Amino acid sequence: MSALPRLPLTVIGGYLGAGKTTLLNRLLSEPHGQKIMVMVNDFGAINIDAALIERADGDTLSLTNGCVCCTMGNDLFMALGDALDRRPRPDHLVIEASGIADPAKIAMAARAEPDMAYGGIAVVVDGENWPKLADDPLIGAQMRGQVQVADVLLVSKTGGALAPNLAVRLAALSRAPLLDLADLPQVAPVLLGGMAPDGVQGGLQGVAADHPAYVGWAHEGAERLERPALEALLAARPAGIYRLKGHVLSPDGALEVHVVGPTIDIKPAQSDSTRVVAIGLASQIDRETIAAWWANAAA
Amino acid sequence: MAQITVYNAQKIITMDANRPMATHVAVRDGRILAVGGADCADQWGPVTHDSTFADAVLMPGFVEGHCHMMSGFIWDYAYAGYHDRIDPDGKLWRGKTDIETVIADMRAYASTMPDDQPLLTWGFDPIFLQSERLNRHHLDQISDTRPVAFLFSSGHLMCVNSVVLRMVGYDGATNVEGVMKGADGTPNGELQEMAAMFPVMRRLGMDYRTKAHQEKYIHQFAKVCVRAGVTTATDLFATITDQGLAELKRVTAQPDYPVRIVPTIAAMNAAPEEIAAQAHAVAAHSHDKLRLGAVKLMTDGSIQGWSARVRAPGYVGGQPNGLWNTPPETIFALCEVMQRERVQMHAHTNGDEASDVTLNAIEAAARKHPWPGARHVLQHAQMMEGGLFRRAAELGVCVNLFVNHIWYFGDQHAALTIGEDRAARMDGCRSALDAGVAMAIHSDAPVTPMGPLFTASCAVNRKTMSGRVLGPAQRITVDEALRAITLGAAYTLKMDAEVGSIETGKRADFAVLGQDPTAIDPAHLADVPVLGTVTGGHVTLL
Known part of the structure; x- marks a missing residue:
């Protein structure tokens, strides 16, 4: 690759x-x-x-x-x-x-x-x-x-x-x-998501955080999920997240995740930590709801 | 004074009502000077007699009104199809009628290739094989070390071996529509539609965009044409780049280049005004053996892919109606602009609804911008029946029917796509001629092999692969079919005043045949041997 x-x-x-x-x-x-x-x-x-x-x-x-x-x-x-x-x-x-x-x-x-x-x-x-x-x-x-x-x-x-x-x-x-x-x-x-281009590897700042109409949520951690568990977690994401992307550690190497609306795409990737960002409209979702949902990943 | 050469032949079939048969034809400066007997040109001065064709039969050079220059480069790939096929150099590739033969032949072919080269094949069509569907295990038997990819003849499917699957990272976890999986949950090698095929094509260098107009392939295409007796051939959905145009112009102008090439610009992915402007701009580069200026519309899909737009009662298996490649609104816009700007259109319409909509669009355009002699052409037009043909005749619209389908897919059309009644009248040459429509017939090579005599035979015999006669009422006579592959097709390209018959003043374009197609059992029309061609007086023998 x-x-x-x-x-x-x-x-x-x-x-x-x-x-x-x-x-x-x-x-x-x-x-x-x-x-x-x-x-x-x-x-x-x-x-x-x-x-x-x-x-x-x-x-x-x-x-x-x-x-x-x-x-x-x-x-x-x-x-x-x-x-x-x-x-x-x-x-x-x-x-x-x-x-x-x-x-x-x-x-x-x-x-x-x-x-x-x-x-x-x-x-x-x-x-x-x-x-x-x-x-x-x-x-x-x-x-x-x-x-x-x-x-x-x-x-x-x-x-x-x-x-x-x-x-x-x-x-x-x-x-x-x-x-x-x-x-x-x-x-x-x-259309693009909320991150700066190097967002997955580097900074988590981006457009989403900059505009009050949008809610941007970013997370970095060491949680490791098996692919089926990750798929289950993503399937249960709160409504109002338009996009989510990032790298998630798994027992067989990292996975790159792209969620857009109802579609989830997962591919193998290289990463030494779990880093995820999500975006939604401020009128429909807040950062706490996203954080509370993701906390299940560590459970 | 230019030299006059008088050729004698066993027989010359002229397609000229003034003198249907002759034994001699005189050629001067690439044009026909006289037709008749040995003395036909004597009044013009001293002549040289040439008996090269003494044992042959001459006809007007055949005109293939719907094919693609891809027919030239497709032979870079190994042929893996069901029917016997002859490559541009005359080598016979035997048809492979079961998977075992496919594997054996392709293994043998691969053994002649350098180790690091991928084996790419074309022409395979699962519709003809009764056995298990082709999968990666079969292709792994051909090679488990080099990439192997079979491009199916529809162009929408391929099958690859395990090496290729690893190369693109397709495995049990892959969740991509079109990456087909076997009972064990792993990819079985079959890839459907471009999205799933694209990563493979990208890595194996299968980029066709500019290939057709490269010098090597322009020559290769000419070989395909000469073998079929064709002296005028289209490239009916061309992407014309500056570089490609320069090459086409230069190569076809070479004195020994044996084909008049008629590329038509793909009328897609740009505003109609821009397409018309490009058509005019490239038309200025035309010369004797390169004719530019027409465009090709792509309205619907294919009948055997269930993507053609058909009218009631639809597909016999209850499949949903097909897909527009160009929305009707845009077909109307294109027709209006092309008609206004005097750009001739060839419109791909397979299903009868697509033919109907396109006729409506041409009628509306013609009302706003009258253009007698526009000669727009409905291409394929496979499901047109009496009513649509009569409308086409009223509007001065030509049809170029894909009559080779009767042999290749006729049985499938009757059983699986449009059902018995409409299959019996499809590619209805009789109805078209009776309605007074200007008609040609074609191969769409490389979809089916280029061979106007085979195409004529399909129109005359309407035999399918299973041997039945499909729609006997639509059969036409040998004379009518021979006209369709010469003057008829030339008319659809607006070249009928120049080629398509052997008569004084026209270009000296001949098909050189080993037998008289009018003197044999019509059942064997396709077997008449082609010995070569003459193009503008230049002789190319096989």
Whole structure:
């Protein structure tokens, strides 16, 4: 295995016009401190503040904050390979799936590939048009399918309030947290997680701790869990944790854990301590609840 | 004054109604000067007689309207498929009809390779084998020291040996959709869909993006074409890079390069306006043997993968309807922009719902931006029936039917995918011609082998692998089928004024055959030997 840290991959799904590009523009301009690589379908739709653009080179935009934005071409998976081979390797890869794509088919690559980490599937749901799209005889099944695989659902165009019937329909399809994009002060914590890029190995400071709307929780210890016990513990995590990641010691070597919404991904790793960070919305969870739950790990 | 060469042949089938048969053809400057008897060109000045083809039958060079230049580089891999297949250098790879033969042949092949090289194979399709499903234990018998990966013919599946599983870290603890597991809870070697296959492909260097347009493979592709008598061939979903374009331009311009190549740009992953702009930009690089400017849309999936978008009554096993690769809304947007910008479209539509939606989109676009002579083409169009064909005819839309499916998958379509009635009318050449649609037929090589005479035979005989005749009412005559693989296909590429028949003024593109396809039992049409081709007067014999 490569000595480089794994490249986390987050996939943004959602139909045409749902607001995926707006979300990416937002992400790229936020002060998240990470060097993100964003791959999009339609380069022309990306509309970054000109002041942020350092260099435009063919189909790659380099930003002053160290992020890059590029097109993926006709072979998405080989483009993933290019991102992995890029030096320095980006801190996080974000892919905009095409409007009709099943984002899980892309995100699954992060679970399969030893050099990648699962960063989850965020599906942008068009608050105005989704119910109509979901009932469309031609594309309805694919629209509902996107919601079914989401780890987090981000609703756009709500006009300030999530329509209850929309929330009910989405909840019937998905266990993923449902967030109104208008309510989110920052999108990076939801899309990337709350840590600085070297968070797992090093510091535990990050965006989550910096913004009052989010709760960040970090833990370092020496607890050792067998894989089944870890899986059971994670399965019993409190609702309201959107993301959790870290290294957990186990009798057969350390495990790297990525939890996004309802999805749990575990891979072998190297670490000399157990270090975990989690993030949720302050309105839904507090640090004490997370700490109390994790205390079961030592029990 | 340029030299005039008069070739005599046993027979020349011209596909020109003015003179359907001839014995001599005169060539000057790469073009046909005259057709007829020995004296056909005498009025043009002194001639040189050439009897190279004295024992052969000449036809217009065949036109393969739907294939991929990947047919050239796929032979870097070992062939592990069920049917006999001939590689570009003429070597026969015998079909492997049971797992034991697969293992034995691939073991023998691996023994000729350097130790550190992975064994990669193509063409294997589990649908044809009755036995146990291929798994890592079989592949471990081929080699337990080198990586072994079988890419299945659908492109969506592979099977790998234990060496490869270790290389990518797949084990009992792996919880990845597509990493299939056996009864013992460990991966059995089968990997489904790209996400599970990607770590393997990345480590074994299976990156196809730019390969097709590298010099070596452009030549390799030409060999595949010559073997099939093809002088004009498409690359029907091309990613065109600056470097690839430069290579294509340079290599195909070489005087002895024997094929006119027609790459069409993949109309995906960019705004329609950008795609149209790229099509125009590359069109400026066209020359005699390289034709650019058209685009390819990918609307739905495949019928045998149950991913084609089909209309009622759906799939016979109750499978859910298939998947759009391009949403209908975007199909409409693409059609409108391409029609407005005068860019010809080839649209992959396997299921009848996909054909229907695409016809609707073309109709809407044509209303806004009239373009007589657009000649957009529905590719595969396998489930179109009378009604859709008549609409295509009204709209001036062509079809290029994937009639090779009748032989390769016809039995499966009747039993497993769309059921008896619709299988009997699928790839319905008779209905298309009767409706007055401009029609071609194709191989989609390397999905099925390139071989227009085989394709013509499928349209004439409609025999399946089990030997039954599937949908006899859709059979067409030998003459009609020969037209479909020459002038018919040339029409769909807007090259019918230039190639597709042997008549004065057209390019001297011929297929050189060992037998007269119109004088044999039509059941043996596919067995007519191809001896070589002539392209722009340049002779390439096998």
